[in-house]
Amino acid sequence: MNEKPILELNNLSKVFPVKGGKKVHAVNNVSLTLNKGETLGIVGESGCGKSTMGRTILKIYEPTSGQIIFNGRDITGLSRKQMLPYRKKMQMIFQDPYASLNPRFTIGDIIEEPMIIHKIGTPEERKAKVQDLIETVGLKPDHIRRYPHEFSGGQRQRIGIARTLTLQPDFIVCDEPISALDVSIQAQIINLLERIQKETGISYLFIAHDLGMVHHISHKIGVMYLGNLVEYGSSDDIYKNPLHPYTRALISAAPIPDPNQSRAKSRIILEGEVPSPLNPPPGCAFAGRCAHATEECRRKKPEMVDFEGRKVACFLYAAD
Numbered sequence: 001m002n003e004k005p006i007l008e009l010n011n012l013s014k015v016f017p018v019k020g021g022k023k024v025h026a027v028n029n030v031s032l033t034l035n036k037g038e039t040l041g042i043v044g045e046s047g048c049g050k051s052t053m054g055r056t057i058l059k060i061y062e063p064t065s066g067q068i069i070f071n072g073r074d075i076t077g078l079s080r081k082q083m084l085p086y087r088k089k090m091q092m093i094f095q096d097p098y099a100s101l102n103p104r105f106t107i108g109d110i111i112e113e114p115m116i117i118h119k120i121g122t123p124e125e126r127k128a129k130v131q132d133l134i135e136t137v138g139l140k141p142d143h144i145r146r147y148p149h150e151f152s153g154g155q156r157q158r159i160g161i162a163r164t165l166t167l168q169p170d171f172i173v174c175d176e177p178i179s180a181l182d183v184s185i186q187a188q189i190i191n192l193l194e195r196i197q198k199e200t201g202i203s204y205l206f207i208a209h210d211l212g213m214v215h216h217i218s219h220k221i222g223v224m225y226l227g228n229l230v231e232y233g234s235s236d237d238i239y240k241n242p243l244h245p246y247t248r249a250l251i252s253a254a255p256i257p258d259p260n261q262s263r264a265k266s267r268i269i270l271e272g273e274v275p276s277p278l279n280p281p282p283g284c285a286f287a288g289r290c291a292h293a294t295e296e297c298r299r300k301k302p303e304m305v306d307f308e309g310r311k312v313a314c315f316l317y318a319a320d
Contacts, residue, residue: 004036007205012057012066015064043221043222049228051175053224063076093174110163112130112166130144131144153185171205190213220235230246230286249268272288
């Protein structure tokens with residue numbers, strides 16, 4: 001596997017202004033690296049900033065501060081016109097496959113549209129590419145003339161994946177691509193994404209709630225809480241030996257199929273509520289729900305530190 005990073009984030013932040021002069025700090029100083037051919041899973045509760053981070057990386061939202069380096073190029077300050085060549089290489093798979101597909105277009109038109117926008121190929125070459133992609137994602141050749149409403153949720157997500165692959169991207173943000181699907185279909189979509197990665201060397205930022213699924217598909221995992229990255233490291237390290245108290249609570253809540261193992265497992269129950277992003281606490285964002293919190297945690301925000309081969313933002317692991 002080529003270890004050259006395809007994506008680097010340096011202190012990336014996204015702040016949204018709201019009424020009354022207040023601001024929502026959706027993403028706070030996130031730094032991470034994604035190598036070519038790897039999957040980085042991003043997990044956390046709803047509203048923690050996962051999807052906002054994905055959209056900011058693609059510059060659907062303009063970053064407030066920090067740096068986005070894609071394939072060695074700083075794209076942070078590029079205009080919409082300057083971003084056009086990068087749009088082909090950075091794509092997105094959306095959570096709701098039906099809402100992201102134009103109901104008036106046939107499946108063939110939907111998959112062909114990105115090539116028309118970017119002026120790629122002749123009509124004949126585009127049709128051949130569409131047919132090839134339909135087969136790649138496991139749909140039937142005659143599906144090309146049908147409309148989105150004629151398909152199941154899993155089939156629609158396959159159509160969305162085919163459209164995403166049209167421009168041969170190097171990097172795809174998968175924004176909870178399986179959460180709206182039946183459990184039986186989720187594994188099929190994950191297997192498809194893994195097969196595509198093996199065949200093309202593509203890199204994924206995989207956003208999800210399901211820690212078990214993220215552990216399965218990801219090489220690295222980043223855990224987010226209230227816009228902050230609180231732990232970041234290899235998938236096995238984080239899943240099997242979580243360091244941050246929030247990561248431990250997340251993993252303790254993950255369901256286990258074996259009833260005997262499930263009964264033996266101790267569940268960490270978090271007290272209190274997630275603080276409002278409109279009014280975040282002065283210290284560690286997790287301090288109000290953490291059993292290990294000290295006065296220092298409530299007063300001062302912990303920095304990311306290296307500990308046992310990964311990064312964690314917690315005073316429990318700060319150097320003396």
